[in-house]
Amino acid sequence: EPEVTQTPSHQVTQMGQEVILRCVPISNHLYFYWYRQILGQKVEFLVSFYNNEISEKSEIFDDQFSVERPDGSNFTLKIRSTKLEDSAMYFCARGTPGGQPQHFGDGTRLSIL
Amino acid sequence: KNQVEQSPQSLIILEGKNCTLQCNYTVSPFSNLRWYKQDTGRGPVSLTIMTFSENTKSNGRYTATLDADTKQSSLHITASQLSDSASYICVVSDRTGGSYIPTFGRGTSLIVHP
Numbered sequence: 001e002p003e004v005t006q007t008p009s010h011q012v013t014q015m016g017q018e019v020i021l022r023c024v025p026i027s028n029h030l031y032f033y034w035y036r037q038i039l040g041q042k043v044e045f046l047v048s049f050y051n052n053e054i055s056e057k058s059e060i061f062d063d064q065f066s067v068e069r070p071d072g073s074n075f076t077l078k079i080r081s082t083k084l085e086d087s088a089m090y091f092c093a094r095g096t097p098g099g100q101p102q103h104f105g106d107g108t109r110l111s112i113l
Numbered sequence: 114k115n116q117v118e119q120s121p122q123s124l125i126i127l128e129g130k131n132c133t134l135q136c137n138y139t140v141s142p143f144s145n146l147r148w149y150k151q152d153t154g155r156g157p158v159s160l161t162i163m164t165f166s167e168n169t170k171s172n173g174r175y176t177a178t179l180d181a182d183t184k185q186s187s188l189h190i191t192a193s194q195l196s197d198s199a200s201y202i203c204v205v206s207d208r209t210g211g212s213y214i215p216t217f218g219r220g221t222s223l224i225v226h227p
Contacts, residue, residue: 004156035217043157043202043217056214091156095213104156 003103006092010109016081021108023075023092031095034067034077036088087112115140117205117218125224130193134221136186136203144208148177148188151200193225
């Protein structure tokens with residue numbers, strides 16, 4: 001049984017549209033992360049989220065991005081106005097009690113047309 | 114700037130053979146180093162995690178080493194199996210304040226042939 005479930009598995013969106021990617025950690029944890037992986041490139045850190053607040057974010061995570069844990073269970077990544085270069089795999093991960101990324105979901109493939 | 118370099122970029126071996134993957138890093142302040150296995154189309158799965166004081170850690174047929182002085186790590190796979198075919202990613206985290214910031218390597222693509 002996966003530790004982290006991501007939906008949808010594949011999202012196709014027109015450029016300029018908003019997209020919301022979802023992550024459901026099965027058990028209660030405080031630390032969560034979002035990463036992206038552009039095809040053929042390495043995984044890149046986007047943001048870490050601790051106790052319902054952003055704790056760290058990379059330079060990639062600009063004003064177009066936001067994260068929320070709206071209902072205490074789901075963990076979402078929103079991209080407000082998508083660009084072609086946002087096409088990538090987006091991975092959610094939950095962290096250990098010490099705050100280290102441990103269990104990754106299988107990702108959402110985002111395709112911007 | 115923190116960097117993680119992995120070699121080789123890709124590797125092809127025969128089933129049953131051993132192999133060693135390399136990771137060099139320049140991450141400061143160092144917190145921990147993880148090796149992940151990423152199957153095609155799946156998320157990374159953690160194999161080992163090592164802190165500054167650990168030199169070797171094993172997980173079944175996987176053995177990771179860490180030399181914190183030279184900032185090098187290796188992942189040794191023993192008696193390879195077809196299911197070992199995957200990308201192996203080295204991730205080094207620094208700890209700035211209370212948060213861990215991971216830096217990912219590009220990974221080594223391993224193909225195991227029967």
